Structure formats: structure tokens, C-alpha cells
Amino acid sequence: MGKIIAMTNQKGGVGKTTTTVNLAASLAIADKRTLVIDFDPQGNATSALGVDRSKLNPNHTVYQALIGQVPMSQVIVATEVDSLFVAPATSDLAGAEIELVSSFARESKLKASIAEIRSQFDFILIDCPPSLGLLSVNALTAADSFMVPLQTEFFALEGLSQLLNTVGLIKMNLNPGLQEEGIVLTMFDGRNNLANEVVKEVRTHFGDKVFETVIPRNVRLSECSSFGKPVLLYDIDSKGCLAYLNLAKEVLGRNQPKVELGALRQSQGVVESGAQVI
Numbered sequence: 001m002g003k004i005i006a007m008t009n010q011k012g013g014v015g016k017t018t019t020t021v022n023l024a025a026s027l028a029i030a031d032k033r034t035l036v037i038d039f040d041p042q043g044n045a046t047s048a049l050g051v052d053r054s055k056l057n058p059n060h061t062v063y064q065a066l067i068g069q070v071p072m073s074q075v076i077v078a079t080e081v082d083s084l085f086v087a088p089a090t091s092d093l094a095g096a097e098i099e100l101v102s103s104f105a106r107e108s109k110l111k112a113s114i115a116e117i118r119s120q121f122d123f124i125l126i127d128c129p130p131s132l133g134l135l136s137v138n139a140l141t142a143a144d145s146f147m148v149p150l151q152t153e154f155f156a157l158e159g160l161s162q163l164l165n166t167v168g169l170i171k172m173n174l175n176p177g178l179q180e181e182g183i184v185l186t187m188f189d190g191r192n193n194l195a196n197e198v199v200k201e202v203r204t205h206f207g208d209k210v211f212e213t214v215i216p217r218n219v220r221l222s223e224c225s226s227f228g229k230p231v232l233l234y235d236i237d238s239k240g241c242l243a244y245l246n247l248a249k250e251v252l253g254r255n256q257p258k259v260e261l262g263a264l265r266q267s268q269g270v271v272e273s274g275a276q277v278i
């Protein structure tokens with residue numbers, strides 16, 4: 001079963017899409033079949049993965065999958081990276097926020113549409129929009145965990161408590177199993193004292209919930225999106241590329257041992273009655 005991670009922060013421009021696209025590409029390079037679900041009507045992840053939105057079949061996007069008009073499997077397209085796929089979004093998705101309001105189980109629509117394809121992937125990353133509306137609620141209801149890209153700037157922590165409150169409500173009412181994947185610090189500029197202070201403060205507050213890897217401010221990361229490529233295909237030697245490869249290593253490290261341990265126990269036929277296989 002693929003692990004579903006919602007990439008979320010209601011603050012705009014903090015590096016959600018850049019992190020989604022480049023972490024996904026790095027996981028794919030590590031031979032993990034990975035799907036990016038573009039869940040933002042801006043469609044930035046779609047473009048950053050080289051999909052020309054003007055050439056898409058407008059009736060086969062995430063929006064139609066979300067409202068149950070077409071199966072998610074018919075929406076997914078391949079990218080230039082082997083093992084990396086994207087469910088593309090167009091501005092149509094903005095309508096869903098309003099259209100779904102009166103529908104039954106409106107918060108679980110994405111979860112329902114992912115169920116069919118989940119087993120085909122190792123990782124499914126959902127790129128959330130910069131708001132805590134119904135789209136983000138759907139993403140957090142469908143997800144196993146959530147990752148928060150946090151820009152290393154003065155107002156970094158602003159809004160984080162609101163996000164964590166929303167997550168708490170979703171855990172209580174819609175998705176009790178939702179876990180924290182971690183906080184990833186983005187756009188770090190080491191020459192800036194304030195950025196160093198922010199890193200320290202976030203680490204003090206959130207401890208090992210914060211990934212060791214810090215994503216540097218790196219012009220290659222902003223350039224590659226406009227060429228419709230993950231940085232791996234644009235400048236593999238850049239600091240930005242290296243950082244996302246390291247982040248992928250950490251994500252794999254946080255997830256893999258559990259799988260391997262479980263598989264090992266099963267293969268050894270160890271029966272631990274009442275014990276949870278982790």
C-alpha cells in the first residue's frame with residue numbers, strides 16, 4: 001500500500017510545491033513508484049513536472065476524479081522521470097471547494113478516489129493549496145501523514161498553530177490515524193542571522209519532528225520549475241538537488257525500517273499475539 005503524505009501549510013509561497021515535486025522525483029530515482037497529486041487549482045506541480053496544462057484533456061484532471069466523474073487511474077500521466085507520475089490539476093479544481101459543500105461525505109472524496117490506485121504506488125504526495133479549506137481537509141483526510149514545509153523567515157511559525165488545530169480536528173473527526181511526517185525547513189540562507197535563529201527556534205520547539213535536512217535557497221530550484229523539470233533533470237550537482245536527495249533518504253529512513261521489520265517478522269513466522277507489528 002502506498003504511503004500517502006499531504007504536503008501542507010496554509011501560508012503561501014513557503015516551498016510546498018517545490019518540495020513535493022523534488023522530493024517525489026528523488027523518491028522515484030530511489031526506485032520508489034511515486035505519484036504527485038496536484039491538489040492546488042494553481043496547477044504549479046503539474047507545470048513543474050512538465051505537463052502542458054493547455055494540452056491536457058480538460059475532462060481528465062484531478063477535479064473530475066475528485067467529484068467521481070472519472071476514475072483516478074484515467075487522470076494519471078507519466079513524467080520525464082521513470083517511476084514518477086502526476087495527477088494533474090487545472091483551475092477547474094477551484095470550483096470543487098464550493099461544489100462539494102452540499103455533497104455527502106464531502107471531506108472524504110479524495111480518499112475515495114485514491115483507493116483504487118493506492119496499491120500501485122510506494123508513495124503518493126499531495127500538493128495542497130495555500131488555504132485550510134475543503135481541498136486541504138480532503139487531503140488531510142486521505143493522508144497517512146502530513147509534512148509541513150516551513151520557510152526559514154521571520155513569520156515562519158505564524159499560522160502553524162492554526163494548521164495544527166485543523167489537523168487535531170481532522171484526527172478527532174475524520175482521520176484518527178493521521179501522523180506527523182515532519183517539518184522541513186526551506187529556502188534557508190545561511191548568511192542571514194535571522195534564518196539561523198528560526199532554524200534554532202523551530203528545532204527547540206519541535207525536536208525530532210524537524211528533518212535534519214534543511215533545503216537551501218538555491219536559484220536552480222526556482223529555475224527548474226519554469227523548465228518543467230525537477231531539479232534532478234536540470235542540475236543534478238546543485239545544492240538544491242543534493243538537499244532533496246538527502247530529504248528523500250530521511251523520508252525513506254523514517255518509513256522503511258518499519259516495513260522491513262514487519263516483513264521480517266512475517267517471514268520468520270514470529271507470532272506475537274496481541275503485539276502490533278510495527
Ligand SMILES: Nc1ncnc2c1ncn2[C@@H]1O[C@H](COP(=O)(O)OP(=O)(O)OP(=O)(O)O)[C@@H](O)[C@H]1O
Pocket residue numbers: 011012013014015016017018019040042044128129130186187188215216217218219221222223225240
Ligand atoms: N529552496 C528554494 N530556493 C529558491 N527558490 C525557491 C526555493 N523553494 C521555492 N522557491 C521558489 O519560491 C516560490 C514559492 O515556492 P513554491 O511554489 O514551492 O511554494 P508554495 O508553498 O507551493 O506556494 P503556494 O502557496 O503558492 O502554492 C517559487 O517561485 C519557487 O520557485
Ligand SMILES: [Mg+2]
Pocket residue numbers: 016017018040044127128
Ligand atoms: Mg504550491
